[in-house]
Amino acid sequence: MVAAEGFPSSREGVLFDCQSCGACCSYSAEWPRFSTEDDEQLDRIPQKYVAANQSGMRCEGVRCSALSGEVGKHTACGIYELRPDVCHACMPGGDDCLMARKAHGLPV
Ligand code: SF4
Numbered sequence: 001m002v003a004a005e006g007f008p009s010s011r012e013g014v015l016f017d018c019q020s021c022g023a024c025c026s027y028s029a030e031w032p033r034f035s036t037e038d039d040e041q042l043d044r045i046p047q048k049y050v051a052a053n054q055s056g057m058r059c060e061g062v063r064c065s066a067l068s069g070e071v072g073k074h075t076a077c078g079i080y081e082l083r084p085d086v087c088h089a090c091m092p093g094g095d096d097c098l099m100a101r102k103a104h105g106l107p108v
């Protein structure tokens with residue numbers, strides 16, 4: 001989930017508005033893993049959202065525990081400013097985004 005409020009992008013007429021999507025945040029428990037973050041960055045993420053083994057975000061099934069709302073309708077990241085690097089890197093309309101949206105039956 002990359003787009004900040006009021007910053008949707010589009011491709012071939014399809015609107016990629018993260019706040020009415022959330023598909024990449026509810027795609028795989030392997031998705032919101034920590035990677036290039038430094039300790040200071042990780043320490044700021046509330047522990048209630050962090051996996052027990054500290055490897056990434058805690059997920060409930062395939063859904064990141066920091067995601068609120070209903071996928072494909074209205075969603076929000078509870079730690080938007082602190083979200084992991086992989087979440088920054090998922091660009092609306094990019095390959096990862098399209099894969100996640102397809103899995104949820106959302107237009108691509
Ligand atoms: S799947 Fe794409 S449009 Fe949906 S929240 Fe993720 S980056 Fe945004």
Ligand code: SF4
Pocket residue numbers: 001024025026032057064065066067068076077078079080083084087
């Ligand atoms: S931390 Fe936020 S942006 Fe990243 S997967 Fe979880 S809800 Fe989505």
